[in-house]
Amino acid sequence: MIERIADLVNADPNIVRRGRYLSTTFMLEIGDAPYLVKIIEGRVVSITPGPFVTPSYSFALRAPRDEWEIFWRKIPPPGHNDIFALFKRGKLKIEGDMHTFMANLLYIKDVLAAPRKEAVQ
Amino acid sequence: MSPRFEPITGRYLNFDLLGRPHRLYIEEAGQGIPLLCLHTAGSDGRQYRGLLNDKRVTDNYRVIVFDMPWHGKSSPPDGWQNEEYKLTSRDYIDMILQISDALELDKPVVMGCSIGGRIVLYLAHQHAARFRAIIGLETAAHVAPYYDVNWLHRPDVSVGEVSAGVVSGLISPTAPDNHRWETLWHYMQSGPGVFKGDLHFYKVDGDIRGKVDQIDGRASNLYLLTGEYDYSCTSEGTLDVGKRTGAPATIMKGLGHFPMSEDPPQFISYLLPVLEKIRVT
Structure with missing residues (x-):
């Protein structure tokens, strides 16, 4: 699922435009599987699976695998449709450089929700 | 598309509000029982555009929507540049009562969403006799902060x-894209510090947990x-208020925190039976 994020984001000119001033690498953890997502000017240029020895990233988002799987449904049920909903239920941990995260929040939400574009209900 | 005016009248009211001269923008449509509507934090009265345009509502109700000071087309008071905007429960209550008086509304129905859904609990607690009925949308007695609101106002x-x-x-x-992005647009247009200032009421000052048990949901027609x-404002939070006050509580399918704005037809299908009940009572 997560590997498809790059193609899905890069194929959507509106998402890329929203992120055009963002170049960063963030950590995404799906359960115990870590990935580094590298973004340059709104395009996802690589998604590298761990394990990592000394990973460098701006911020990290960590949630159990089953939470991400429900989050990526076409129409997720209440409590699962947004990273803030996961966060408020204590299922998602957000840490690191909050400035990069908050300043680009709409774009980052679009990137994380990209797998829904291909999900079947 | 042929040109068409909506049946909404928008006017500016100049009057003293909270002890200072204000210029307040007010929209209305329809005739009958006054229905005074309160928008959410950091947004404005455009959230109620669906209601103002729905004949099933406006046939029996005079729908009145004001932009709070600092919001939408209402101006902040003179000297705003030298103060930090922070909404308090006392100012919010006074604002609603003073606007109702200025418009000479006779026992209006008041309906508020989010911060508006909270302040109506204060109205039910302290001023129930002034209202024919009280409708809380996305009502909870308290919402603990779950992110740092300082991100909402910095250069x-x-x-x-x-x-x-x-x-x-x-x-x-499930909200239609056009209504979703219209709802977000209102937030994008909010002045610096206004959303954060409203959240002072929502997350700090406006904690009514200790008084909910004193509200009579049936006597106040809540x-x-x-x-x-x-x-x-979770379903659990609303059901808890319903249980403690005796007010009927409904969880609306396919809607979120901005029901009147994110999917007006879906919301109005839930609201119409309530309005009808209030009308015949």
Whole structure:
């Protein structure tokens, strides 16, 4: 699922435009599987699976695998449709450089929700 | 599309509000029982555009929507540049009562969403006799902070876009795209510090947990409607208020934190039976 994020984001000119001033690498953890997502000017240029020895990233988002799987449904049920909903239920941990995260929040939400574009209900 | 005016009248009211001269923007449509509507934090009266345009509502109700001071087309008071905007429960209550008086409304129905859904609990607690009925949308007695609201007002973050980013997930995933993005647009247009200032009431000053048990939901004709996708004012929070006050509480399918704005037809299908009940009571 997560590997498809790059193609899905890069194929959507509106998402890329929203992120055009963002170049960063963030950590995404799906359960115990870590990935580094590298973004340059709104395009996802690589998604590298761990394990990592000394990973460098701006911020990290960590949630159990089953939470991400429900989050990526076409129409997720209440409590699962947004990273803030996961966060408020204590299922998602957000840490690191909050400035990069908050300043680009709409774009980052679009990137994380990209797998829904291909999900079947 | 042929040109068409909506049946809404918008006017500016000049009067003293909270002890200072104010210029307040007010829209209305319809005739009958006054229905005074309160928008959410960091937004404005455009959230009620669906209601103002729905004949099934306006046939029997005079729908009145004001932009709070600092919001929408209402101006902040003179000297605003030298103060930090912070909404308190006392000012919010006084504002609603003073606007109702200025418009000479006779026992209006009041309906508020989010911060508006909270303040109506204060009205039910302290001023129930002034209202024919009270409708709380997305009502909870308290919402604990779950992110740092300082991100909503600082010069190195786009105030409008971070505000929209913070609330975007509160809209139901089933909401039509046009209404979703209209709802977010209102947040993007909010002035710097206004959303944050409203949240002072929502998350700090406006904690009414200790008084909920003193509210008589039946005597005050209180109704509660909450969208199932609202993770800010949760279904559990609303049902708890309903249980403790005796007010009927309905969880609305396919709606989130901004029901009147994110999917007006879906919301109005839940509201019409409540309005009818109030009308015949």
